[in-house]
Amino acid sequence: MRWLSLWLTLACQALLAADWFPYPVHVDGRLLDYRPLPVASQPWRVCALLPHGKDRYWWGVAWGLDQEADRLGVRLGIYEAGGYEHADVQVAQFEHCVAEGADAFVVASINTYDLCSLAEVQSNAGRPVVDLVNRLDCRGLSTRSRVDFADMARASLGYLVRLSGGRQIQVGWLPGPADAGWVQDAERGLHQALAGTRVTLVHGGYAPVDRSRQAQLVRELFKRHPHLDYLIANAEAAAFAAQLARNIGSEARVLSLYATERVLEQIREGQVLAAPTDSPVIQARIALDLAVRGLQGETLPQLVSPRIEMLDAGSLERFDLGRLMPPEGHWMIRQELPD
Incomplete structure (x- = not known):
């Protein structure tokens, strides 16, 4: 475990010290280098909904969202439902964010359907809803940041x-x-x-x-x-x-x-x-950038996907762990949507 902690710390320090972009992705089937906005035009309020915070996969997603919010200068709420058996909690969290007046929503959904009616209303009202990681099958979604x-x-x-x-x-x-x-x-x-x-x-x-x-x-x-x-x-x-x-x-x-x-x-x-x-930290960063682009009137792609890599004993040493999980000592981030 010690080797991984040290390696992870060094990898994520390198990621923090340098921009994470340009990053190779598939955009609607085309291989491109993704370059996010340098900064948001105003401190938009974005709500992020995650299925749970029980492992470092979702810790990494929350960390990526938080880091990108800081870089862009937007205000971010991060909510996790406590597990895939708690779809009702995620619905309530979405409704809470609507009541709090969120400008946009980044959603890693527990299932493909429970949030659709809420998401469609918000999207039709001009508030971007970005599908992150898990797949949400709804009409009117603004865009998707996920790997198939x-x-x-x-x-x-x-x-x-x-x-x-x-x-x-x-x-x-x-x-x-x-x-x-x-x-x-x-x-x-x-x-x-x-x-x-x-x-x-x-x-x-x-x-x-x-x-x-x-x-x-x-x-x-x-x-x-x-x-x-x-x-x-x-x-x-x-x-x-x-x-x-x-x-x-x-x-x-x-x-x-x-x-x-x-x-x-x-x-x-x-x-x-x-x-x-599937580089979940990168998916999270891209999702937040897409939400801001949507708020600022840009035409969004349907799907942005980081390239998949197979990690085994031969390829692991060359892989940047900052794409996958937060630095050592960072736990799950949960925070209310700021005013």
């Missing part, structure tokens, strides 16, 4: 197919909560990628991405299918499965569907094979 988890799943399966040399393999699958847009996208991409392969997919079920529920699914999956070759799983399930497989003598090798600090540590230690990263 279908591509994350395709990258994960492609990595395993190359690693196995095309032989017949049995792969377990533990994606996360069923109603989350990113899980639905990942399943779509995975099933598309299975075509023409010699992969047998074993579904382990759905649950929120907290350790206790994912641990239960991992145990049940390993019990029912003791001869898995690989497991692709959400980060909580992957981290637990890597430890459990070693303890029970399973030969299953684990790949995480996305990268977190704990997963990176296990990749470094050889417990987890690899994980694709």
Whole structure:
């Protein structure tokens, strides 16, 4: 753990010391260098809604939002709902931000639908609503800053197919909560990628991405299918499965569907094979910049996506961790929308 803390501190210090841009992204399918605004035209009030703050993935998103708000000179409220089982809390938080007179909204939604009526009203009133990370299926959204988890799943399966040399393999699958847009996208991409392969997919079920529920699914999956070759799983399930497989003598090798600090540590230690990263800190920075651009009358693209990278023992040393998580010592940021 010490090596990761030091490396993370140095990486994020470098990110703080220099601009994070220009940054290579796909903008409506075209590869471009993203350059944000130098400063906002006024101190706009922006509300950010996140599903939870239980891990450093979402700590990184909150940190990226906060850093970009400081750089642009806007006022930012950050709210987290406490978990994917609390969609009602996120709805109430959106309503709270509306009551507080927020100028714009950046939303990492718990599911694809509950916020749609609220989002559509705000968007129609000229207040930008930016879809961040998770996918919100609503008419009238201003723009999206997210990576398609279908591509994350395709990258994960492609990595395993190359690693196995095309032989017949049995792969377990533990994606996360069923109603989350990113899980639905990942399943779509995975099933598309299975075509023409010699992969047998074993579904382990759905649950929120907290350790206790994912641990239960991992145990049940390993019990029912003791001869898995690989497991692709959400980060909580992957981290637990890597430890459990070693303890029970399973030969299953684990790949995480996305990268977190704990997963990176296990990749470094050889417990987890690899994980694709969607650069959540960068997604957050871009989302806030897009919200400000929308407030200032610019025509916005439909979708901005950082490029996906596979992180394994060979590529991890070259990766800038400031794209993925906050510096050491930074925890989840929660703050009310300032006046």
